[in-house]
Amino acid sequence: MSKSGTTRKKILFIINPISGGRQQQKDSIVKLIEDHLDHTIYEYQFVQSASALHATELSKQAVIDQVDLVVAVGGDGSINQVARALIGTDTALGIIPAGSGNGLAHHLEIPTTTAEAVEIINRCKIKSIDSVNINDDVFFSVAGVGFDALVAKKYAQYGRRGFLPYFRIVTEMYPLYKPKKYIIKIDDRIINTRALMITLANSNQFGYNTVIAPTASLDDGLVDVCIVKKAPLIVIPLISHLVFTKKIDQSEYVTIIKASHVEIKCKKNRRINLDGESVKISRKLVINVNPRSIKVIVP
Numbered sequence: 001m002s003k004s005g006t007t008r009k010k011i012l013f014i015i016n017p018i019s020g021g022r023q024q025q026k027d028s029i030v031k032l033i034e035d036h037l038d039h040t041i042y043e044y045q046f047v048q049s050a051s052a053l054h055a056t057e058l059s060k061q062a063v064i065d066q067v068d069l070v071v072a073v074g075g076d077g078s079i080n081q082v083a084r085a086l087i088g089t090d091t092a093l094g095i096i097p098a099g100s101g102n103g104l105a106h107h108l109e110i111p112t113t114t115a116e117a118v119e120i121i122n123r124c125k126i127k128s129i130d131s132v133n134i135n136d137d138v139f140f141s142v143a144g145v146g147f148d149a150l151v152a153k154k155y156a157q158y159g160r161r162g163f164l165p166y167f168r169i170v171t172e173m174y175p176l177y178k179p180k181k182y183i184i185k186i187d188d189r190i191i192n193t194r195a196l197m198i199t200l201a202n203s204n205q206f207g208y209n210t211v212i213a214p215t216a217s218l219d220d221g222l223v224d225v226c227i228v229k230k231a232p233l234i235v236i237p238l239i240s241h242l243v244f245t246k247k248i249d250q251s252e253y254v255t256i257i258k259a260s261h262v263e264i265k266c267k268k269n270r271r272i273n274l275d276g277e278s279v280k281i282s283r284k285l286v287i288n289v290n291p292r293s294i295k296v297i298v299p
Contacts, residue, residue: 008043009068009124014058014082015048016074016098029073029098029114036118042069052081052277059085067091069297071121075099076141076207080275083294084138087131092295094121100161101207101276104141107218108203109299120299128292129218132202134285137274140294142206144273145266145285146197146228147177153271153278163208179230180270185263186225198264199226200287204246207276213256214246221291222258229253262287 013033030046037044049055055072059082062070071094072082083093096117097105111117132139154169155161182198184191199206201213201224213224231239231253242248249256264285272281 009041010066011037011042011044011069011071011094011121012058012062012067013044013046013071013073013096014055014078015046016055016072016078016081017048029096032114033073033096033118036115036122038122041122041124049078049081052077055081056085059083063089063091069094069121069124071096071297073098075101076103076276079104080138080140080277083131083140087138087290087294090295092126092297094297096121099207099276100163100166101210103205103207103276104203106205106207106209107141107216108296111299121297123299125298126295127219127298129294129296130202130221130223131290131293132200132223133288133290134200134272134274135282137279139200139202139275141203141275142199142201142212142273143275143287144197144199144226145182145264145270145281146180146195147174147230148197148199148206149271149273149278150177152273152276156278166208174236175233177230181267183265184225184227186257186259187261189257191227193227194229196228196230199228200224200262201226202289210243211246212243212248214249215256219292220258221289222260223262223287223289225257225259225262227255227257260289 059070069092070082072079073096086093095105095110097112134143151169155166158165179194179196181194199212201216204213204216205211212226216224242251248254266283272279
């Protein structure tokens with residue numbers, strides 16, 4: 001019971017101990033959370049996830065135990081693992097950014113400093129946002145095939161996290177990458193194209209404030225389909241400027257179409273970037289938006 005005699009909300013913090021490559025900082029994050037969390041509001045517990053599946057199982061059990069709020073302490077991949085068990089439930093998702101890119105947190109304007117992120121949780125303002133099914137999987141921020149999926153695979157293998165390793169992979173691989181053929185069905189429209197990548201954006205960015213879909217909304221019931229052609233190296237500085245100034249939709253190399261249902265076919269089985277994680281996929285992708293299907297704590 002709180003000092004006022006009212007029942008405190010149950011809150012579970014699920015910590016990914018290796019997100020963002022900063023394992024040594026997780027103990028300090030726990031202390032910061034304890035120091036700034038309003039103990040008169042919350043009855044809290046911390047647990048570390050041992051794997052992606054473990055994080056999802058912990059989140060599922062929290063729903064069964066009628067926990068009011070499950071907080072993912074990690075990056076976009078960690079958020080995905082926790083959030084997928086909360087879809088369609090009364091248990092809300094909280095986010096304490098502790099990854100490298102933190103794309104969903106940036107879109108939601110959740111501060112990347114732990115103390116400020118905890119203050120958002122203390123205020124407990126809840127908003128319902130969309131989730132997006134992709135075949136038998138789900139994402140909340142961004143998914144994509146082509147170049148960005150290959151980058152996600154290499155980044156996972158790199159051994160170091162952060163913007164500089166990510167940037168190095170992109171710059172090393174871009175000149176060598178050959179665009180692939182895709183058949184895209186967007187609602188009732190068929191597009192045959194050769195593209196550098198096709199990004200499915202629920203939020204507006206990959207992370208690091210690299211904005212791929214400037215007008216993407218998390219609660220409009222639509223996903224932004226971003227078809228990106230490979231640009232000559234000479235114009236890459238301009239494109240980079242457009243990405244970081246949220247104007248990439250002005251580029252002649254980018255076409256963005258909003259849709260509630262999308263199908264993508266590629267020539268052979270490939271990989272997909274699923275909220276920053278590299279996942280194997282089949283030749284055909286079927287994408288459907290689940291409007292306002294998960295509750296999230298927002299500023």
